[in-house]
Amino acid sequence: MVSYKSKSVERISLPSREERERNLQQAQYNVFNLPADAVFIDLLTDSGTGAMSDEQWAALLRGDEAYAGSQSFERLESAVSDVMGFEHVIPAHQGRGAENVLYGTLLGDTPDAVVPNNTHFDTTRAHVANQGAAPVDCPVPDAHDPDADEPFKGNTSLEELRAVVDDVGADQVPLVIQTITNNSAAGQPVSVDNTRRVREFAEEIDATFVIDACRFAENAYFVHQREDEFSDATIEEIAREQLGYADAIVMSGKKDGLVNTGGFVATNDPDLFDRCKQRAILYEGFPTYGGMAGRDLAAMAVGLREAVTETYVADRVEQVRTFGSLLADVGAPVYTPTGGHAVYLDAAEALPHLEATAFPGQALVCALYREGGVRGVELGSFAFPDTDRPELVRLAVPRRTYHREHFEHVAETVKTVLENSGAISGLEIATDPAIPELRHFTAGLEPVSP
Structure with a gap:
């Protein structure tokens, strides 16, 4: 049961596919470089992006x-x-x-x-x-x-x-x-x-x-x-x-x-x-x-x-769980059980034709934006170089911000991306910042040549 109602709203719009493709190129295939008004559903992070009471x-x-x-x-x-x-x-x-x-x-x-x-x-x-x-x-x-x-x-x-x-x-x-x-x-x-x-x-x-x-x-x-x-x-x-x-x-x-x-x-x-x-x-x-x-x-x-009020936190965690179920229902490889702030996708399973060196997580992130204007974040070998971590994509849910219709759009986007996953190419780093632990914030990428 939802424990709040909206008292203020913000208008959002989905850019055309041509605009989204152009935006990705200008951002060097790093969604941190996308302007917020070019994003339809923003699941990059739950940090500071929620609605206050x-x-x-x-x-x-x-x-x-x-x-x-x-x-x-x-x-x-x-x-x-x-x-x-x-x-x-x-x-x-x-x-x-x-x-x-x-x-x-x-x-x-x-x-x-x-x-x-x-x-x-x-x-x-x-x-x-x-x-x-x-x-x-x-x-x-x-x-x-x-x-x-x-x-x-x-x-x-x-x-x-x-x-x-x-x-x-x-x-x-x-x-x-x-x-x-x-x-x-x-x-x-x-x-x-x-x-x-x-x-x-x-x-x-x-x-x-x-x-x-x-x-x-x-x-x-x-x-x-x-x-x-x-x-x-x-x-x-x-x-x-x-x-x-x-x-x-x-x-x-x-x-x-x-x-x-x-x-x-x-x-x-x-x-x-x-x-x-x-x-x-x-x-x-x-x-x-x-x-x-x-x-x-x-x-x-x-x-x-x-x-720490139970009505708030129960609604928060259950919303993320519902989002995970919507994604699982369209065949997405969801990390389970779902956590409290985000749903994570297994990019290695979603894009099995891409090696880790081609950054399948980042490729999936770009595909989600290209297909539906959805911004997530890669938390695999691109974000954490030289670590033994799975190739995950995080779809973080801002607090008290989105509703079921938004998550249904994300699920439909993921479904379409997975149906056409074989056409998704890998990426390679074009510009690499000096601090490897933070490279995913500012590094530029480009598609791997066929």
Whole structure:
């Protein structure tokens, strides 16, 4: 049952096929380069692309824009404490700004550090590498199996964690990260039991344990549905329990903060808080605004509270599940079970005639835009070079934005693309940026010559 109604709408239109083909060529076959008004259904990301509630819009108007000691910051601080259980909050302009603050603080004293994560996402991997550390993925084996019917395929592998430490030594692992939900593993959830065990492991090797909490509420909903211990708990109770095992969290408010900009670092460690605060002043701004306007702080304070209401999060996750079912019904190779924020397609299965070197995921992304004006994103060998990851295409669902008719259009687009998949050619990189962890944002491509 949908838990909201629309109070404002935006007109959208589908460009002609000739325009879409021309747009792709001008964008060098990288959909990040497409102008938004050339996209009909935009599923590139769920980060900052959702619709805010009337209560959030009201909070915007009440925003306190004071440089220091803003009342809007006090509201955010209170929301983080009530919803997530952390006393100290350092705002940032968005999640990657928060990553810079936290990982720059934690990794500065350990040359050649190794940082394990259930699976690093692009900016996390880049920030770790930027500090001279080596990001290492430790997913459970089922994470790379699109058909495995397991409830928590986003979990961290304790065996892989131990193998990392056995290989380099505990002194070289100052930090352990867990991402919930696991975006790079098809948005799969992480169990509270697994988080507990990772916390125990981090204590054992004297490492700081950080949770990337940007989709913490969606993860809590899956825990409520799938982990027997929490079947009677509220979403907020589960979130506080799971996040409470972390020494610190890094948060993009553009996901489960339900806002269009902003993020933060939160911790209960006063020493870590002070160290992060000093770095934040250098990179983000004074610690009570952190690169954000007061009105955006106020909207995120409301959004965090809305995110853990069961009516909201149930509607959110079930909408994604319905979208996945529509795609499966037209024969799309959907990664299952569907996650909380996106539906992932197995591009290697959809385009079996293309080798990984021809970037089948990016080829599928371009085909979806060419056919129906749908923008998704590749999260396979193009986005994550030199990693052993499946060739996935993510169709991320903006929060409270699209309706069934939009998803039906996407499903029809996917159906037509699959029916003509043999005609889709591979791609090769024409221009390659300097930072390999971020190449998919700006690299230019061109079709492979027949």
